[in-house]
Amino acid sequence: MAGHQVTSAWSGKHITVAGLGVSGISAARALAGLGARVTVVDGGDNEVLRDRAASLAAGDITVRLGDATTLPEGTDLVVTSPGWKPDSPLFAAAAEAGVDVVGDVEIAWRLRGEGAAPWLAVTGTNGKTTTVQMLASILEAAGLRTAAVGNIGTPIIDVVLSQEPYDVLAVELSSYQLHWAPSLRAHSAAVLNLAPDHLDWHGSMAAYAADKGRIYEGNKVACIYNVADPATERLVQQADVEEGCRAIGFTLGPPGLSELGVVDGILVDRAFVPDRRTSAQELAEVADIAPATGQPAAPHNIANALAAAALARAFGVEPAAVRDGLRAFRPDAHRIAHVADVDGVAYVDDSKATNTHAAEASLAAYGSIVWIAGGLAKGATFDELVAASAKRLRGVVLLGADRRLIGEALARHAPDVPVTDLDRTDTGAMAAAVREAARLARPGDTVLLAPACASMDMFANYNKRGDAFAEAVLALAAGREADA
Template sequence: MSLDDRKDPSALGRESSWSGVRAVVTGLGASGYAAADTLQHLGADVIVVDHAIPEGRQREQATLLEILGVDVRMGPDAGVTFGDVDLVVTSPGWPPSNPLLVDAAAHGVPVWGEVELAWRLRGPDAAPWLAVTGTNGKTTTVQMLDAILKAEGLRSDAVGNVGRPVLEAVMDPEPYDVLAVELSSYQLHWSSSISCQASVVLNVEPDHLDWHGDEAAYAAAKGRIYENTQVACVYNVQDEVTEQLVMDADVVEGCRAIGFTLAMPGPSMIGMVEDVIADRAFVADRHTSAAELGTLADLERDGVPAAPHVVADALAAAALARAHGVSQRAVREGLRGFRLDAHRMAFVTESDGIRWIDDSKATNVSAARAALRSTENVVWVAGGLAKGASYDDLVLDVRERLRGVVLIGRDRGLIAEALRRHAPDVPVIEVDNGETDLMDAVARTAASLAREGDTVLLAPAAASMDQFRSYAHRGEAFAAAARRLTRT
């Protein structure tokens, strides 16, 4: 088949016939399954390629796709010939350097992500997207946003990199009023035509450099969320990179730059006036007045004040919701009723004046920094897979807070070396990987270092898969061990 004989998928929508379109979907995760199922439903000839052998639910999904007529190719040698392929829809886990994707580009085959496909399949009265990205805080922010939208009485959902694939929500027969969309840098890399009603980059710290290649490419991928934004590009006043990304973006005429800040807000910002969340962006006279959207007390949980990074997430969520026209009342009610996800600064137990906190979701340096900054007198539990991270700046930033450190995981030595260089007086104990009751040993060791008034904080600054199935499994093991030790 020549290039001239190929179908042009960019000209097709949800009401079009996709008959004759030959589409390849890479990866059989949640987004890959959604893409394959949708394309087959629209009439395309679909091939799914995954180099892993599926197990459990993915095996069931592969079987279902095969029953529907999808060509499912699994295993290390699975591949495809690109001579007559019209479109590739790739999953977030597949980097641009993957040979299959490189081959697709060499043959002039368009490569979309599942999110890009979802945008192109929106109906004429489709729900607007309020989109969130950033190195840290994406899930918290998008779930806060969804809670605010629901408090306004809107049919919304938190979708994308959290929960339900965007494509499933877009194709839902019962339309949404608005979608709160979490987007990773992976998803944004493969997106080109998305035009959100409002968008935010919460922060940018070095991460996923093995996938993107370098910091500039990673930041540029994050910045794609601002392209074609219609109403408001929300940025972090404390993170100059996010403001620059707004300045560099090509947006819809009339779109505004809206800052969020933990300090006193200026005009066109949402921030804090003492303990009040103050809106000076979406009010009639933003130069002389402000609207109260809530207070810090609305963010307290179990008598524990919200950490600064959680407050910042709330400000960003409020800004996106206000860009959609949500009332002050709904912002306050949504934030007041919101509960953080498991393993995100989750209170575990308190015994003998020592608090135990699970922030296993802090899988990178910047997330761990935010957790440690929110706590004084910390016994820090850290370590795992470093993913190329450096820990010197983190240790320099938090060393005054450290009562002691307990290290686990394959790359724990990197953190230990940074501590020896920059915090030599802080006690550091490494728990060997061979411990059969790893987290019980961690809990005992942490308790031996802690004093009354201290916090034992699991904030690993590293991924979990060297010793655990996931960050959730790691957090559950930590919490269970803490409760066994304290008998609570």
């Protein structure tokens, strides 16, 4: 019955979908399948987009390439892909016509049927993907049917419309997605941290934080925040939540009341226990979080595990499942991935550290580092990062379009650290960077790719950048040279 109600609500509506990427295609197909008339617009026009357009056209979906500024006549609603900026001309045209703009997450929320799976939601500047994957692993260990969705994995609309029901969803949400999802009301949600990022999109730190804070709106059971990051707790305090919803902190130290924390290498819960004033529940050991490489868990991954555990406990998951889920978890590639040891030097790929906050967490995990950094800064500044990390730096190798900004911060805050400026933005620069890093490194050091910048000046994405680093390291280990 619920499915028929959804179909009737969308039947005949003219929906314009902005963007011919994964989420745009998912939204277009789902809405067309529910009876809507769908037009997809994209400013690009190349062979890949034309192939996608042809595939959609076979399903009676209109696609307009090369023009993403004009609102199709008769549009009732615009569904945007996450990356489109709020000041895009298409959205200005929609506002002038009195047409709402929402994102794919908002559509997924509206398409949920009666008795749909609750959402456990995660956002933050860094650690979202790891935390959501840890959470999904814990939920699976508890015997629940779940999926890691949202900003990762299967498009969230496809999961919501799946024929097989889920018990609960682990949902990663970016600030972009939250900006366009006004109706979202999670069972419980976590903001892991807040640091300047995507300010070129949001316009200010305040606007960025406000969009992150939307994840707490209407929470039913728990708002999870980072005790070490007071800005996350302020977002909880500002949120309008359901009666009885609790604020739950996580900390790398011993937990206070209504917190999860760490005591003598044990993850401990003083939030979801019957008498949290006088008792606590052991959940897992810090050693259970160590990745498959056997490397010790970095502090930020312990924090991610605590946040995932808090969300799972808010959903009623037993302690043993928290432990088993963390043990079963395996991190993604390019997230503090140990590539090889060469001549007593460890080479670590953290290409996913695409902003200063992620890079600072990565640098904090090692004692003596040759740092490979640079790329697209996205409006970021680097003084705070360099000042916090200067004492750990054996040397620095810079590459990419905005390397000068990092170099200037190094000159101000770490003037004695040797810096090699490759003055290159070609993909072969990574092999040269690894060779320079090897020259600077001493036995016991870590050569760390933690660029603190986006990759698109040189590579298609951070995965390709990490692959280039790993290839160069393995070539070094084999005594040959990678292409430079």
